[in-house]
Each structure stands twice: as C-alpha cells, then as structure tokens.
Amino acid sequence: MVSPAAQVRNLLGVVWSAMLIAIVPYGAACVAITHVPGDAADDVETLRYGFTAAAIISGAVSMWWRHRFLALEGSTLSLNELRGHAVWVWALSEAVAICGLVLAVLTHAANEFVPFALAAGALMILHRPANLPFARLRDPIG
Numbered sequence: 001m002v003s004p005a006a007q008v009r010n011l012l013g014v015v016w017s018a019m020l021i022a023i024v025p026y027g028a029a030c031v032a033i034t035h036v037p038g039d040a041a042d043d044v045e046t047l048r049y050g051f052t053a054a055a056i057i058s059g060a061v062s063m064w065w066r067h068r069f070l071a072l073e074g075s076t077l078s079l080n081e082l083r084g085h086a087v088w089v090w091a092l093s094e095a096v097a098i099c100g101l102v103l104a105v106l107t108h109a110a111n112e113f114v115p116f117a118l119a120a121g122a123l124m125i126l127h128r129p130a131n132l133p134f135a136r137l138r139d140p141i142g
Contacts, residue, residue: 062092076138093123
C-alpha cells in the first residue's frame, strides 16, 4: 500500500511534469502559427522588450515566491498551503514560456520562443517537487 505522503508527492510530481511538458506543445504551436502567412507586428523590438520584461518579472516573482513561502527552513505549512504555493511557483515559471509563445506569434518568428522556453524549463527544474519543503509540513502525512 502506498503511504499518504507518497501519494501527495506523486500527485505533485504529476502536476509538475504536466506543466513542464506543456512547454513542448507551446513550441509546436509557435512553429505552426508562425508559418501561417500574415503580417508580423510592426514594432518587433518594442514587443521583444515588453515580453522579455514580462517574462523576467514572472521568473523573478517565481523565485521570490519560492524563497518567501517554500524555503526549506521556516514556519510550518499545511498540506494545502504547500500544494497551493507549489502550483503558483510552477504557473509563474510556465508564464515565461507563454510570453515567448505570444511574442513569436506576434512577430511570426518561431526562434523568438527558444530563449523563453529554455528559461521556463530551467525554472521548472529548479522548482521541481523534489525541492519542496515537505519537512515543514504542520501535520505529518501518513
């Protein structure tokens, strides 16, 4: 029989894996959409700066959120708090890839997506479930 702690870790692992793997279809959509004939946005540099800034902010907030709420040391957390904070950190990390996808679509240049996808993947690996502070749980699981 699988312990409740193992079930929680497995569930978080599934959610994290799905969010990490979602970066790949973003890239596929990016390539498919950018190869459709149409006009690219006029001011590519402004879009690039804007989406890069948004991605940097999302990545920085994911790091701040993790440091603030999911540090290995600190006050105890309920299981729901741990899950909620983990999903927020992962969503902020994935938002970096979404910024790249939107930029690539607007500029009709699939290569614009690549650095955003790499940064999002790096953030997701940094925030992986193995690095969550399970030791801080208020009520031991199982």
